[in-house]
Amino acid sequence: MTVTHPGAPTLTAALDCFFVRPGDDARARTTGRHVLGRVTYGHGGRPPMLHDGAPLVRIAMAGDASERITEVWTSDRPVRSGREGDLVYAEDGEHFFCAVRIDERGVYRDTVRSVYENAFTLMWRLGYTELLRMWNMVGAITEANADGMENYRDFCVGRAEAFEAWSDRVDGMPAATGIGSLRPGIDLYFLACRTGRARHLENPRQTPAHQYPTQYGPKSPSFARATVMDPGSGSRSALYVSGTASIIGDDTVHHDDVERQCDVTLANIEALISPENLRRHGLTGGFGLADLDCVKVYVRDAEHLPAVRARCAGAFRSGTDLAFFNVDVCRPDLLVEIEGICR
Numbered sequence: 609m610t611v612t613h614p615g616a617p618t619l620t621a622a623l624d625c626f627f628v629r630p631g632d633d634a635r636a637r638t639t640g641r642h643v644l645g646r647v648t649y650g651h652g653g654r655p656p657m658l659h660d661g662a663p664l665v666r667i668a669m670a671g672d673a674s675e676r677i678t679e680v681w682t683s684d685r686p687v688r689s690g691r692e693g694d695l696v697y698a699e700d701g702e703h704f705f706c707a708v709r710i711d712e713r714g715v716y717r718d719t720v721r722s723v724y725e726n727a728f729t730l731m732w733r734l735g736y737t738e739l740l741r742m743w744n745m746v747g748a749i750t751e752a753n754a755d756g757m758e759n760y761r762d763f764c765v766g767r768a769e770a771f772e773a774w775s776d777r778v779d780g781m782p783a784a785t786g787i788g789s790l791r792p793g794i795d796l797y798f799l800a801c802r803t804g805r806a807r808h809l810e811n812p813r814q815t816p817a818h819q820y821p822t823q824y825g826p827k828s829p830s831f832a833r834a835t836v837m838d839p840g841s842g843s844r845s846a847l848y849v850s851g852t853a854s855i856i857g858d859d860t861v862h863h864d865d866v867e868r869q870c871d872v873t874l875a876n877i878e879a880l881i882s883p884e885n886l887r888r889h890g891l892t893g894g895f896g897l898a899d900l901d902c903v904k905v906y907v908r909d910a911e912h913l914p915a916v917r918a919r920c921a922g923a924f925r926s927g928t929d930l931a932f933f934n935v936d937v938c939r940p941d942l943l944v945e946i947e948g949i950c951r
């Protein structure tokens with residue numbers, strides 16, 4: 609199904625995303641298209657760089673070679689890429705891709721705030737005023753920083769301060785992922801677009817993350833449950849589903865039961881992308897789990913991977929791009945988290 613925004617401007621550039629595994633031939637997916645960014649979820653993390661005219665992000669997320677994927681973002685428009693300080697970016701006139709790495713440090717807050725603000729400054733200057741989707745991979749995510757605060761909470765403080773400082777310019781928090789990685793430091797990348805194209809959605813089953821009570825940290829996480837992008841005429845719309853876990857209201861449910869956590873997570877996603885929820889946000893159309901693609905599944909304990917794989921095999925369309933990673937989730941009691949794109 610499609611999603612329409614009343615009054616959205618007519619635009620034509622179309623973003624695509626797909627996964628490439630070692631040995632895959634991706635030429636058919638890139639023929640006639642332009643690469644906006646590549647993100648390798650592999651062994652070694654490295655700072656982002658420009659490679660073949662597009663940003664290349666390498667994040668340590670895969671324990672063994674079989675798990676390695678490269679997420680490729682392409683556009684049907686020519687892409688211009690560049691570097692500004694630590695930021696590596698690309699733009700196609702309608703979409704903006706940007707990546708940066710923060711090296712390991714005792715306390716992240718101030719650096720996260722300034723890196724986010726630098727990124728907002730660049731995207732704003734280039735005319736991309738609306739955030740679409742953000743990914744934050746945080747090493748040692750549930751471990752303590754030099755002040756004894758959990759790294760994730762420390763990260764959330766800096767990010768929230770940046771969003772607060774930019775609240776008059778950056779219109780709303782987008783869909784996001786905040787997940788563990790296998791290397792200390794924080795890798796982040798995000799997509800933004802021109803004004804009037806993004807709509808951020810909440811989930812009726814979950815408290816908006818930016819309204820979580822302070823028991824989860826001094827500053828609540830700055831993200832929406834999903835973002836819908838209107839593609840303009842002639843293309844399909846895309847709905848970006850944030851990293852979603854077994855949280856009802858603001859409580860983690862089914863501690864120590866990965867299968868039930870998986871079921872709650874899938875039910876949360878189903879409710880989020882349903883026609884009822886889109887209608888609640890003034891949008892038409894809607895999706896089901898079978899429409900989900902570019903699915904990433906994060907599993908805290910390796911021993912749970914077979915059960916989670918089995919649950920996902922039953923839930924998603926066969927042929928869906930689907931990848932599993934054995935990494936920590938942002939709360940120690942969360943065993944699994946799932947994200948994806950509906951289109």
Ligand SMILES: C=C(O[C@@H]1C=C(C(=O)O)C=C[C@H]1O)C(=O)O
Pocket residue numbers: 744784785786787817829830831850851852853855938945
């Ligand atoms: C799982 C949750 O949050 C996670 C953390 C996020 C972040 O901080 O950006 C975004 C989505 C999830 O990856 C949740 O709070 O429901």
